[in-house]
Amino acid sequence: MRLRELNEVLAPQRDKIPTSRENATKNEWSAIKIAIISSGIWPNRHVFKQWNFIKNGDLAKDDDTGRGTNSVDLVLQVFDRAELFVAKVFEGSEADEDAPKRIRRVCCRLTIYWVYC
Numbered sequence: 001m002r003l004r005e006l007n008e009v010l011a012p013q014r015d016k017i018p019t020s021r022e023n024a025t026k027n028e029w030s031a032i033k034i035a036i037i038s039s040g041i042w043p044n045r046h047v048f049k050q051w052n053f054i055k056n057g058d059l060a061k062d063d064d065t066g067r068g069t070n071s072v073d074l075v076l077q078v079f080d081r082a083e084l085f086v087a088k089v090f091e092g093s094e095a096d097e098d099a100p101k102r103i104r105r106v107c108c109r110l111t112i113y114w115v116y117c
Contacts, residue, residue: 043062045073
């Protein structure tokens, strides 16, 4: 019920945002960027950018627990025009000893990507 109420509040604002950069002037376009740092994402979901910090160089196209995928689905229900960045830093339902290092690497990469790209 609360998600529906939130959608009702956001719907008028959502309609004011251009659907793409091509349809907007330079000052109008400011896509909302959201990072989901979790267990990855299922292959049938499409996001703006994804990284796998467990298997360096791979995409985050697997999700052992479904938590990352469920987070993506929830965000897209609320705001379907967000640019989603998914980083896989957890394998399974427990964080291992390297998880804090991987999360720091994600934050560094996001900072560089969002500021300079």
